[in-house]
Amino acid sequence: MRPLGALKNNMSILDVRKALEVELNSMSPALATSWENDEYTPVVGTAYQKVYLMTAQPDDFEFGPVYRQNGVFQITLLYPGKGGVLTANTRAKLIQDTFKRGNTYTNNSVDVIISKTPYIKTGSRMDDRWVVVVDVEYFAHITS
Numbered sequence: 001m002r003p004l005g006a007l008k009n010n011m012s013i014l015d016v017r018k019a020l021e022v023e024l025n026s027m028s029p030a031l032a033t034s035w036e037n038d039e040y041t042p043v044v045g046t047a048y049q050k051v052y053l054m055t056a057q058p059d060d061f062e063f064g065p066v067y068r069q070n071g072v073f074q075i076t077l078l079y080p081g082k083g084g085v086l087t088a089n090t091r092a093k094l095i096q097d098t099f100k101r102g103n104t105y106t107n108n109s110v111d112v113i114i115s116k117t118p119y120i121k122t123g124s125r126m127d128d129r130w131v132v133v134v135d136v137e138y139f140a141h142i143t144s
Contacts, residue, residue: 012069012142015110017053020073020138023105024051027098031077031091042078044128047087050076058142065143070115073099073136078129085123088132092120099136112140 025033032048034040042048052074059068075095079088096118103114114136121133 012110012140012144013053013055015107016055016069016071016112016138016140019105019107019110019112020053020099020136021051022107023098024073024075024095027094045080047077047079047091049091050078052076066141067144069140069142071138073138075134075136077132077134078126079132081125081128081130083130085130085132088123088130089120092132092134095134095136096120110140110142112138115139 021035032040032043032046034042034048034050036052040048053071054074055069055071057070059070061068077088077091079091099114099118101114101117105112116137118137119135121135123130123132125131
């Protein structure tokens, strides 16, 4: 049986995920999304994004029930190849502008704060796609 603290910790991670995914999903224009552990079949010639929530080791900055959960919300943009870089980079910039450093997103009383300006990595070719990765660093203070 899982201890109650571990269950609450997992729920808090789900709250972090939900807060960030809701914001990403509300961006306009919308972009097809491959969510973690969901089935998704890319459409040839159509752009889409993959989303990953990568958690870091929690930071126990003081004794007590509160800890800081750090991590990266990574959005991988996959655009049809041979179409230039402008469209993918425009979307990456939109993500950077949406998840500005200091912005806060909340789900179930868990505040997720963007800790750094999102990092737009250098694009690269993968199969028939042009790929640009955007890392959005965040933290949340979680009560266990």
